[in-house]
Amino acid sequence: MSRLRRFRNVVRIGPVRVGTANDNRGREKHTAACTAPRCGFSTEYDTRSAAELAARTHRCPIT
Numbered sequence: 001m002s003r004l005r006r007f008r009n010v011v012r013i014g015p016v017r018v019g020t021a022n023d024n025r026g027r028e029k030h031t032a033a034c035t036a037p038r039c040g041f042s043t044e045y046d047t048r049s050a051a052e053l054a055a056r057t058h059r060c061p062i063t
């Protein structure tokens with residue numbers, strides 16, 4: 001589980017949610033996180049396009 005943050009521009013791509021938030025140093029981070037139970041996929045990226053690409057190409061092991 002990632003820490004609770006204020007995500008903005010949240011979109012859903014398949015089972016994966018992509019949101020933008022600032023880390024504790026004020027930099028933008030783009031997180032792709034799968035909503036499927038027991039999947040656990042959650043990764044931060046420096047760019048929005050990288051996060052959305054990861055969401056699009058995520059192969060969920062659960063479904």
Ligand SMILES: [Zn+2]
Binds near residue numbers: 015034040061062
């Ligand atoms: Zn998944």
